[in-house]
Amino acid sequence: MKSYLDILKIVLHGRSAGKILLATILSFTFSIAVILCTFGLMDGFDHLLKSGLRHSSGDLLITHRRGFFTLTPELKDQLSVVKPLSIAPVIQTEAFALHGDVSKGVLVRGIEGENFSRATGLNVTVPAGGIVIGDELAKQMNAQVGDHVALTFGQGNDAGDSLPMIQLFEISHIIKHGIYQKDLRFVYLNRQDLGELLGLGEKINLAILATEKPNLPLETLDNISNDQKTLRNELSTDFLVRPFWNEYDFLIKAVEVEKLSISLILQLIVVVAVFNIIAFVIYIMEKKAQDFFFLRAVGLALSKLTRFWFISVVIIWSVSCIGAHLLSLLFDWCLQNVSFLQIPGEIYVLSALSIKLDTKAYFIVYGVSLLWILLAAFVGYWRLKKRPIIQGLRQEFSA
Amino acid sequence: MSFIRLENVEKSFGKTKVLRGLNFQIDDRELVAIRGASGSGKSTLLYLLGGLDQPTTGKVFINNKNLTSMNDDELANFRNTHVGFVFQFHFLLPSMTCRDNILLPARIGGHSTSKIEKDIEDLAKNLGVTHCLSKFPFEISGGEQQRINIIRALSLRPKILLCDEPTGNLDSKNSEKVSTLLKNLAADFGATLLVVTHDDKVASFFPRKIVIEDGQIIG
Numbered sequence: 001m002k003s004y005l006d007i008l009k010i011v012l013h014g015r016s017a018g019k020i021l022l023a024t025i026l027s028f029t030f031s032i033a034v035i036l037c038t039f040g041l042m043d044g045f046d047h048l049l050k051s052g053l054r055h056s057s058g059d060l061l062i063t064h065r066r067g068f069f070t071l072t073p074e075l076k077d078q079l080s081v082v083k084p085l086s087i088a089p090v091i092q093t094e095a096f097a098l099h100g101d102v103s104k105g106v107l108v109r110g111i112e113g114e115n116f117s118r119a120t121g122l123n124v125t126v127p128a129g130g131i132v133i134g135d136e137l138a139k140q141m142n143a144q145v146g147d148h149v150a151l152t153f154g155q156g157n158d159a160g161d162s163l164p165m166i167q168l169f170e171i172s173h174i175i176k177h178g179i180y181q182k183d184l185r186f187v188y189l190n191r192q193d194l195g196e197l198l199g200l201g202e203k204i205n206l207a208i209l210a211t212e213k214p215n216l217p218l219e220t221l222d223n224i225s226n227d228q229k230t231l232r233n234e235l236s237t238d239f240l241v242r243p244f245w246n247e248y249d250f251l252i253k254a255v256e257v258e259k260l261s262i263s264l265i266l267q268l269i270v271v272v273a274v275f276n277i278i279a280f281v282i283y284i285m286e287k288k289a290q291d292f293f294f295l296r297a298v299g300l301a302l303s304k305l306t307r308f309w310f311i312s313v314v315i316i317w318s319v320s321c322i323g324a325h326l327l328s329l330l331f332d333w334c335l336q337n338v339s340f341l342q343i344p345g346e347i348y349v350l351s352a353l354s355i356k357l358d359t360k361a362y363f364i365v366y367g368v369s370l371l372w373i374l375l376a377a378f379v380g381y382w383r384l385k386k387r388p389i390i391q392g393l394r395q396e397f398s399a
Numbered sequence: 400m401s402f403i404r405l406e407n408v409e410k411s412f413g414k415t416k417v418l419r420g421l422n423f424q425i426d427d428r429e430l431v432a433i434r435g436a437s438g439s440g441k442s443t444l445l446y447l448l449g450g451l452d453q454p455t456t457g458k459v460f461i462n463n464k465n466l467t468s469m470n471d472d473e474l475a476n477f478r479n480t481h482v483g484f485v486f487q488f489h490f491l492l493p494s495m496t497c498r499d500n501i502l503l504p505a506r507i508g509g510h511s512t513s514k515i516e517k518d519i520e521d522l523a524k525n526l527g528v529t530h531c532l533s534k535f536p537f538e539i540s541g542g543e544q545q546r547i548n549i550i551r552a553l554s555l556r557p558k559i560l561l562c563d564e565p566t567g568n569l570d571s572k573n574s575e576k577v578s579t580l581l582k583n584l585a586a587d588f589g590a591t592l593l594v595v596t597h598d599d600k601v602a603s604f605f606p607r608k609i610v611i612e613d614g615q616i617i618g
Contacts, residue, residue, distance in 0.1 A: 006506055009494060009495075012494075290490065291492060294490050294492075295503075295507060296475070297449075297451055297478065297484060298478065298479060298484065298503060298504045298507060299475050299476065299478045299479025299480070299504055299507045299508050300475060300507050301471055301472045301475035301476070302471045302472075302475070303471065303472055304475075388452055389446075389451045389452065390443070390446045390451050390452040393446075393451070393486075
C-alpha cells in the first residue's frame with residue numbers, strides 16, 4: 001500500500017470502528033494516567049516531604065544533651081570532617097504568639113538569615129525587630145505582612161522572674177516550608193535579637209548542617225546517613241546528631257511500603273486496560289477480517305499487513321502515553337489549584353501535594369504498558385496469520 | 400510451451416483430500432471453463448492457480464515460474480501484478496468510491512495510478528459504468544457492482560484472469576452477457592481466462608472445458 005493511511009482508512013471505515021478506536025485510546029489513556037498519577041503522588045509526597053523537611057532542618061541537626069552550647073572554632077573543626085556546605089547556628093524555643101483574638105503555641109527560631117538559607121535552601125531574611133512566620137500560622141491568625149504579633153516567652157520557674165516576657169514584633173515576611181506543621185508553628189527571628197532577649201549571648205541549642213546541595217532533590221539518603229555516623233564518632237557523646245527525616249521517618253518508610261502495595265493493586269487497572277485493547281483487537285479481527293483477507297488476495301503481503309498492524313498499535317500506545325502525560329499535568333494543576341482537591345495538611349503532613357514523575361517512573365509505566373499492548377496485538381496478529389487466505393476468504397465471504 | 404502447468408498437484412485440508420494428483424496445461428491466452436459440482440475442488444484449484452494457497456504436494460508453474468517455491472512476499476507480488484480475480488461476491492470496499500476500489504490493487508502494489516486511469520475510463524465506458532466511478536458501491540446496482548469488480552480485476556492488465564462463479568448470482572440472460580464480456584475482455588487484454596462454474600450452460604460459452612469431480616479431472 002502506498003501509504004499507511006490507505007489501509008487505515010479501510011480499517012476505520014464504519015460508524016463503530018472509529019468510536020471503538022477512540023474508546024480504546026481513551027480507556028488506555030486513562031488507565032496509564034491513573035497509574036502515572038498514583039506513582040507521581042507517591043513520589044511527589046516523598047519528594048515534598050523530604051524537601052519540606054530539609055527547608056526547615058537542613059541535612060543534619062546537632063543538639064546537646066544539656067540544651068545550650070556554643071559553636072566554637074573547635075566544634076566547627078570537628079564538624080568539618082563531613083565537609084558541610086554550610087553550618088547554621090539556631091536558637092530554638094517555644095512561645096505563644098498573639099494576634100487579635102487568636103493565640104497559638106509556636107516554635108520560635110533565632111537564625112542568621114544568610115547562613116540559614118544556605119543550610120536549608122529556604123530563603124528567609126529576618127530584619128532587626130521583625131519576624132517571619134509560616135503561611136498556615138498567618139492564615140489561622142489572620143495576620144498579614146506589616147501586622148504586629150506579640151510573642152510571649154517563658155522565663156523559668158524562679159518566683160520573681162517567672163512572669164512571661166511579652167514583646168511585639170512586626171511580620172516582615174510570610175514563608176512556606178511545604179510541611180503543614182512547620183508552616184503552622186514556625187516563627188523566625190534574628191538570632192542576635194533572640195539571644196539578647198533571652199540573655200543567651202552566643203549560646204545556641206541547635207546547629208543545622210547542609211552536607212548536600214539544599215535545593216537539589218536527593219537521589220539517596222545514604223550519604224547523609226554516613227555523615228551522621230561520622231559525626232557521631234567525631235563528636236563527644238553529649239552531642240546528638242539526627243538526620244532531617246528523623247521526626248517523619250515513619251512516613252517515609254510508609255510511603256515506600258505503600259508504593260509497593262499500590263503498584264500491585266494498580267495491576268488491576270492495567271488488566272482492565274488490556275481487556276479494552278483485546279476487545280478492540282477482537283473487534284477489528286471480526287469486523288475487518290473480510291477487508292484484510294481481500295487486500296491480501298489482491299496482493300497485500302503479510303509482512304506489510306504486519307507492519308501496519310504493529311505500527312497502529314504503537315501509534316495507539318504513543319497517543320495514549322501523550323494523553324496520559326497531559327492528564328497527569330492537568331491533575332497536578334488541579335491538585336494545587338482546585339480547592340476541593342487540596343489535602344488537609346493536618347492529616348497529610350504536607351501543605352499541598354503535587355505530582356512528581358521522574359524518568360524511571362515514565363520508563364516503567366510506559367514500558368510495561370507497551371509490553372501489554374504488544375502482547376495483545378500479537379494475539380490479534382497470530383489469529384490473522386494462522387488462517388490461510390483461502391480459508392479466510394471462504395469463511396468471511398460466506399458469512 | 401504452456402503458460403500454466405500443474406504437476407501432480409494434491410491439496411488436503413486436514414484428512415480431507417480435495418484435489419488428487421492433477422496434471423494439466425493451459426496455453427497463453429486460452430479461454431477455459433473449469434466445471435464441476437459444488438465441493439468438487441474447482442475453487443480450490445482456482446486459488447492454487449492464483450497463488451492464494453499452496454498445494455500439499457505437486458507443483459504449479461505459471462509462465463515457467465514455480466509458485467510452490469515462492470515466499471509470501473513473492474506470492475503477494477505475483478497476485479498483484481499477474482492475476483486478476485473476479486469473485487462471486489465482488490466485495491467492493493464500502494468506504495471507497497468505485498474508482499478508488501478499482502485503483503486498490505495498483506495502490507497495494509505501489510503502481511502509478513495515473514498510468515492506468517485511462518484504461519479505467521475506457522473500460523468503464525465500454526461496460527457502461529462511467530457514471531458509477533465517483534459513486535460509492537452502495538449507491539449502484541448489483542450488476543454495476545459486478546462490472547466495477549471486473550474493471551478492478553483488469554486494472555493492472557493481468558496475464559491471468561481468474562473468475563470464481565462470476566455468474567453465480569445472475570439469471571441465464573445476464574450470465575451469458577457476463578461470460579461473453581469476460582471472453583472479449585480477456586482477448587482484448589491478452590489474458591488467459593479461467594472461469595470456475597457449476598453451470599454447464601456457462602461452461603459451454605468457453606472453447607475449452609476442464610471438468611473436475613471429487614478432486615480429479617474427468618474431462
